[in-house]
Amino acid sequence: MPSDLILEVRGVSKRFGGVTAVQNCSLAVEPGKIVALVGPNGSGKTTLFNLITGVERLDEGEIYFKGDRIDHLPPHKIARRGIGRTFQLIRVFPELTALENLLVVARQDWEPAYRRALELLTFVKLDQLRGEFAGNLSYGQQRLLEFARVLMIDPDLVLLDEPAAGINRSLLNDLLNAIRDLRAGGKTVLIVEHDMKVVMDLSEKIFVLDHGEKLTEGTPETVLKDERVLEAYFGR
Amino acid sequence: MKWGAAVIVVAILTGLGIMPFYVSNYVVTFTLQIFMWIALAESWNLISGLTGYVSFGHVAFFGTGAYTAAILITKLGWHWLPASLVGSVTAAILALIIGYPCLRLKGPYFAISMLGLNEVVRALVSYFDRLTGGGSGITLSPMNTILPLYYAMGGVALAGLVITYWTITSRFGLRLLSIRENEVAAEAMGIPTAALKLYAFLISAALPGIVGGFYARYVSHIEPLGTFPLITTITMIVMCLFGGRGTIFGPVLGATLLSLFQEWAWSRFLYFHEAIFGAIIVLVILLMPRGILGVLQQRFRLPRVV
Numbered sequence A: 001m002p003s004d005l006i007l008e009v010r011g012v013s014k015r016f017g018g019v020t021a022v023q024n025c026s027l028a029v030e031p032g033k034i035v036a037l038v039g040p041n042g043s044g045k046t047t048l049f050n051l052i053t054g055v056e057r058l059d060e061g062e063i064y065f066k067g068d069r070i071d072h073l074p075p076h077k078i079a080r081r082g083i084g085r086t087f088q089l090i091r092v093f094p095e096l097t098a099l100e101n102l103l104v105v106a107r108q109d110w111e112p113a114y115r116r117a118l119e120l121l122t123f124v125k126l127d128q129l130r131g132e133f134a135g136n137l138s139y140g141q142q143r144l145l146e147f148a149r150v151l152m153i154d155p156d157l158v159l160l161d162e163p164a165a166g167i168n169r170s171l172l173n174d175l176l177n178a179i180r181d182l183r184a185g186g187k188t189v190l191i192v193e194h195d196m197k198v199v200m201d202l203s204e205k206i207f208v209l210d211h212g213e214k215l216t217e218g219t220p221e222t223v224l225k226d227e228r229v230l231e232a233y234f235g236r
Numbered sequence B: 001m002k003w004g005a006a007v008i009v010v011a012i013l014t015g016l017g018i019m020p021f022y023v024s025n026y027v028v029t030f031t032l033q034i035f036m037w038i039a040l041a042e043s044w045n046l047i048s049g050l051t052g053y054v055s056f057g058h059v060a061f062f063g064t065g066a067y068t069a070a071i072l073i074t075k076l077g078w079h080w081l082p083a084s085l086v087g088s089v090t091a092a093i094l095a096l097i098i099g100y101p102c103l104r105l106k107g108p109y110f111a112i113s114m115l116g117l118n119e120v121v122r123a124l125v126s127y128f129d130r131l132t133g134g135g136s137g138i139t140l141s142p143m144n145t146i147l148p149l150y151y152a153m154g155g156v157a158l159a160g161l162v163i164t165y166w167t168i169t170s171r172f173g174l175r176l177l178s179i180r181e182n183e184v185a186a187e188a189m190g191i192p193t194a195a196l197k198l199y200a201f202l203i204s205a206a207l208p209g210i211v212g213g214f215y216a217r218y219v220s221h222i223e224p225l226g227t228f229p230l231i232t233t234i235t236m237i238v239m240c241l242f243g244g245r246g247t248i249f250g251p252v253l254g255a256t257l258l259s260l261f262q263e264w265a266w267s268r269f270l271y272f273h274e275a276i277f278g279a280i281i282v283l284v285i286l287l288m289p290r291g292i293l294g295v296l297q298q299r300f301r302l303p304r305v306v
Helices: A045-052 A075-081 A098-103 A110-123 A139-151 A167-186 A195-201 A219-226 A227-234 B001-022 B027-049 B059-076 B082-104 B108-127 B148-170 B171-188 B192-218 B230-243 B249-267 B275-288 B291-299
Strands: A009-016 A019-029 A034-038 A060-065 A083-085 A155-161 A186-190 A204-211 A214-216
Touching: A009 A045, A019 A045, A019 A060, A019 A214, A034 A045, A034 A167, A034 A195, A045 A155, A045 A186, A060 B230, A075 A110, A075 B171, A083 A139, A083 A167, A083 A227, A098 A110, A098 A139, A098 B230, A139 A155, A139 A167, A167 A195, A167 B171, A167 B291, A186 A195, A204 A227, A214 A219, A214 A227, A214 B001, A219 A227, B001 B027, B001 B148, B027 B148, B027 B171, B027 B192, B027 B230, B027 B249, B059 B082, B059 B108, B059 B192, B082 B108, B082 B192, B108 B230, B148 B171, B148 B192, B148 B249, B171 B192, B230 B249, B230 B275, B230 B291, B249 B291
Parallel strands: A034 A186, A034 A204, A083 A155, A155 A186
Antiparallel strands: A009 A019, A009 A060, A204 A214
16 A cells, blocks of 8 residues: 555445444545544444444454554554544543543653643643542533543544534634644544534545445535535435 | 551551460451451452452352362372462462453453353362362361461451552553443553453452462361352452442451451341341442442542552
8 A cells, every 4th residue: 555644444344233334435544634524423434433443343344554454453552553532422531530541541651641641631721620530520621631631642643533522612722723733743633523614624635424435535625515415414 | 647657557567466465266266357358358359349340250269279279288288378379370370261251241241251150160169079079078187276377368468458559559550440430442542451451350369369278278178169159259349349449448448347247246136147238238339339438539539549
């Protein structure tokens, strides 16, 4: 495969019993970009995230990260190669404190890990709540904590599953800036988002999924003019 | 603060060390049993309190250690101390064999598989009667004094406490907690959950293995029904939950308080004390699922080191 792609998904399919969640799906992601994955509910976006991160096993196809095949690896090995993610349904560690939520995933020594964790908590404005159990934080705060947690493992490819859901306007701007900062720092971001304004704001490229298949791909402008996309989203 | 804690620890250890020379045999025996329960409750805490994988078959490791030690003592004439150490190795090997496949099971399925393990081990012990004496068990020659066992059991209880302290205050322990809190997220964040669960399970099985060896020597007679009773596992669980699962001193507190309570209730309500014990289990689960220390930890924002 060409080495200038950071992620390549080739002909991937996944079935749950009789339901085909992802059908012969292919996508290529270039490094250093913010790329969005959009589509109506049930179109297979989250399943695709789960396949890329190894949380689910694919039935057909191949997935390559930085040129290496990763679809047979357990999730923690995929994470250690440099793919980090957040979850659509929040998965913080509720009975660990906000600070511990970050420390526990750190791979660096204790001292630098501690410094970095405090830095990230300050960045998402949770430093005052560092000793609080994550389960006691508000929904939006837990989302931000998850965002900080994925930055803690410093991945080259960041998968964000609806990062803006439940986040208020003032924090949202900070979050969008943070995502842009990631790209400025050389990271690649793959984002699932329902808020079209966020998608248009951020992404340079969009993949549209419908019923588990890739409908189309392109820049935000071209994709939004596509008849099939309008039909999938709004019906005709 | 640090010096104060050290003084308290030394005082307690010295007190327990010289106690047998000043109290009755009854008190020594009773304390020995508390030591046993502390070690067992801490061992259950290590796997179930920290990773959330609830083991309903922990007595299988206890029984395996007891039989290993009893066989080595009677057939090969070993001293009970090395025999019990080998018992802990046997228990850990059993944990390795059973843990590798079973720790992939989630929630109630793991609990049930461990219950099954206990029945399998008990059936095997009954079946190989030339080695184990079958249903009639193994009888060891009586001991003159239980004093060496008192110190040995105390040592294991202390070892269990130290291992738990070391685990909970280390990154290893924090990662085990993340498995309990959300295994999918832990794995997706690069934490090798399968390996960590297995390590915790091995340590957690080795402790009851050695305790079982001491127990065999202490009671001088073991047989399948009395060595693998489900109630022993349940008692470990209740002691751990009562004191506070996932805490360092919770199992110590739970084992001590519940042992004292059982002794008190048993002497007063000969037929009724098991019903009272059952009622306590229900109340603990309903009113404070985090246990005494878990509640205190949250109310007073204590550090994890309790």
